[in-house]
Amino acid sequence: MRKETIFELTSPCRDNFRIMGYHFGNGEKTLAIVGPMRGDEVQQQYICSQLVNRLHIIEQRNGINKGNSILIIPSCNPFSMNVSRRFWAMDSTDINRMFPGYDQGETTQRIAAAIFSALNGYKYGIQLASYYVPGDFVPHVRMLKTGYEDVETAKLFGMRYVTTYQPRPFDTTLLNFNWQLWNTKAFSIYAGHTDQIDFDDCEETIDAILRMMQRTHIISQRPLRTAYESMVIDETTLLHVKARHAGIFRRLATTNKSVVAGETLANIIDPYNGTILCDVKTTVNGVVFFSHNRPLVLQNALLFKIYTI
Amino acid sequence: MIKTIVSTELPIDEQFRIRKNVIQHGRKNGLRFCVVTGTHGDELEGQMVCYDLAHVVTEHIDALDGTLKIYPALNPLGIDTIQRGIPNFDLDMNRIFPGDPNGTMAEQTAHAIVEDIKGADMVIDIHSSNLYLRETPQVRINVQDAERLIPFAEQLGLDFVWVHDAATVLEATLAHSLNVTGTPCLVVEMGVGQRINHKMCRRLVAGILHLMQTMGMWHLAEDTELPTPIICKGDHVTFLNAETSGVFITELKCGINVKKGQVIGQIVDPLRGLILSTVTTPVDGYLFTIRAYPIVYEGSLMARIYRK
Numbered sequence: 001m002r003k004e005t006i007f008e009l010t011s012p013c014r015d016n017f018r019i020m021g022y023h024f025g026n027g028e029k030t031l032a033i034v035g036p037m038r039g040d041e042v043q044q045q046y047i048c049s050q051l052v053n054r055l056h057i058i059e060q061r062n063g064i065n066k067g068n069s070i071l072i073i074p075s076c077n078p079f080s081m082n083v084s085r086r087f088w089a090m091d092s093t094d095i096n097r098m099f100p101g102y103d104q105g106e107t108t109q110r111i112a113a114a115i116f117s118a119l120n121g122y123k124y125g126i127q128l129a130s131y132y133v134p135g136d137f138v139p140h141v142r143m144l145k146t147g148y149e150d151v152e153t154a155k156l157f158g159m160r161y162v163t164t165y166q167p168r169p170f171d172t173t174l175l176n177f178n179w180q181l182w183n184t185k186a187f188s189i190y191a192g193h194t195d196q197i198d199f200d201d202c203e204e205t206i207d208a209i210l211r212m213m214q215r216t217h218i219i220s221q222r223p224l225r226t227a228y229e230s231m232v233i234d235e236t237t238l239l240h241v242k243a244r245h246a247g248i249f250r251r252l253a254t255t256n257k258s259v260v261a262g263e264t265l266a267n268i269i270d271p272y273n274g275t276i277l278c279d280v281k282t283t284v285n286g287v288v289f290f291s292h293n294r295p296l297v298l299q300n301a302l303l304f305k306i307y308t309i
Numbered sequence: 310m311i312k313t314i315v316s317t318e319l320p321i322d323e324q325f326r327i328r329k330n331v332i333q334h335g336r337k338n339g340l341r342f343c344v345v346t347g348t349h350g351d352e353l354e355g356q357m358v359c360y361d362l363a364h365v366v367t368e369h370i371d372a373l374d375g376t377l378k379i380y381p382a383l384n385p386l387g388i389d390t391i392q393r394g395i396p397n398f399d400l401d402m403n404r405i406f407p408g409d410p411n412g413t414m415a416e417q418t419a420h421a422i423v424e425d426i427k428g429a430d431m432v433i434d435i436h437s438s439n440l441y442l443r444e445t446p447q448v449r450i451n452v453q454d455a456e457r458l459i460p461f462a463e464q465l466g467l468d469f470v471w472v473h474d475a476a477t478v479l480e481a482t483l484a485h486s487l488n489v490t491g492t493p494c495l496v497v498e499m500g501v502g503q504r505i506n507h508k509m510c511r512r513l514v515a516g517i518l519h520l521m522q523t524m525g526m527w528h529l530a531e532d533t534e535l536p537t538p539i540i541c542k543g544d545h546v547t548f549l550n551a552e553t554s555g556v557f558i559t560e561l562k563c564g565i566n567v568k569k570g571q572v573i574g575q576i577v578d579p580l581r582g583l584i585l586s587t588v589t590t591p592v593d594g595y596l597f598t599i600r601a602y603p604i605v606y607e608g609s610l611m612a613r614i615y616r617k
Binding site: 009010011012086090091092094097104105106107108109110132133134168169170172173240245246247248271272296297298299300301302 | 317318319320321322325393394397398399400404405411412413414417439441477478479480481548550553554555556579604605606607608609610
């Protein structure tokens with residue numbers, strides 16, 4: 001294991017801002033793994049820390065196959081995590097919407113440029129990501145449809161689902177969009193949660209990443225758990241269940257639960273008199289792929305996404 | 310007449326509403342002119358422009374021939390909570406247009422806004438920079454729309470018209486979403502976030518009335534000579550970014566000509582009493598943007614200069 005400072009920036013009043021990289025193995029740039037770009041991605045931070053830990057052990061046991069070089073960046077934004085802010089604390093810009101970056105531009109453009117420069121040229125890229133809508137997911141691999149997405153490799157993670165989606169204009173500045181255009185097979189891993197650590201989901205995700213590494217012959221060690229036969233989903237086919245009313249959200253169905261048409265997934269409670277304003281029901285049989293996880297909901301807010309056949 | 314274009318329940322006894330003021334006189338099927346602002350909750354100049362415009366036009370309603378629609382707060386929760394974005398939503402509201410009727414509440418709102426405005430004969434989308442930068446009154450136009458929109462922009466009587474590149478991410482702005490549907494939309498930037506510059510606001514109100522007069526829907530504008538704006542096309546803008554992190558001290562305001570080598574300001578270290586770097590202009594030109602918020606990181610934008 002070799003530790004490297006990928007980027008350093010002075011601050012007017014704080015310690016220096018640093019992005020650290022951990023290198024394993026030698027040879028061709030094979031795999032880069034990127035952790036939190038946002039300050040609330042603690043689940044992602046934990047997963048990266050465990051990957052560094054496990055790869056260090058694997059490397060000591062000569063478990064990294066010859067000719068493969070691996071880079072892990074456990075955090076791209078320690079400053080925001082240290083002050084519990086999701087975005088860059090000074091101006092609320094989102095590093096993950098600054099790619100490919102610009103080394104002569106604004107601060108977060110420079111950070112993105114430094115990260116992209118470190119990540120460029122790797123054959124495979126994995127980003128531990130979070131979604132712009134608050135909620136929990138079944139852990140899965142997500143890919144933008146750019147024409148360069150590699151669904152077959154995505155299945156090698158052995159996660160329950162592989163999803164694809166059409167990029168919108170605001171997605172064109174994401175790391176993974178640009179990574180794909182620069183010829184890296186890029187995958188976003190959604191590890192279930194963001195601002196809390198679910199250790200079971202973390203273990204499943206860590207295993208999935210190690211499994212992909214073993215199946216692509218980067219490492220020789222097999223993961224502990226068995227793989228799933230991944231279902232590939234176009235995200236437009238997921239059923240969206242929305243809130244008919246605003247109020248207090250009582251969730252009855254959590255992610256990965258099998259549900260049948262007509263089943264109540266949640267109640268929305270009147271915040272003044274405690275009565276049920278409405279039941280939130282699914283109109284199809286399926287599995288809860290995504291669920292809202294905040295105590296309050298707005299009218300018309302997205303509450304659930306249901307995977308159905 | 311006050312109309313509501315979006316109405317959604319919030320969790321505790323409150324309705325989220327986006328409202329517009331429809332002022333109509335003369336031809337019912339005449340031209341429709343829209344003034345929109347408040348997409349970013351920290352940009353407040355548009356509030357005074359909307360007030361002044363509604364006040365003047367209502368007081369002189371006989372001078373109006375057509376329909377003026379004023380939308381002062383496209384992001385009312387952002388304005389109320391002094392934040393740029395929509396509370397509890399990750400994306401910049403001006404990066405989610407034309408919205409999505411099946412998306413999040415913010416995306417549904419963006420969709421409803423575009424549906425309500427499109428088809429107008431002119432839209433002025435007023436922004437006022439952010440907390441960090443001070444801008445001279447200017448119109449910004451995407452290069453794809455330049456030919457069609459510059460003649461309108463010239464009638465607003467502002468200092469500067471910046472024709473900028475067509476970045477993909479900007480396809481998600483309100484202005485772009487309207488312009489691609491054939492609804493002309495000019496973006497105005499001026500002042501600084503969280504403050505109102507009265508002089509600039511009154512100047513823009515006069516410019517809007519002048520543009521309405523040019524379009525034949527206002528008949529009271531004073532017959533005064535409007536300044537001719539600088540039209541900036543192509544790669545003529547120099548960006549000055551901070552070389553070091555620190556505290557930026559400047560005596561300058563934007564809207565002035567500067568000479569190559571002139572000092573724009575200094576970045577200092579309050580702990581040691583040191584000048585960390587001196588920001589100087591590498592070109593002669595017109596300073597149309599300057600840093601307003603003093604705390605800077607390496608890379609923070611300090612100034613933009615139009616190279617004549």
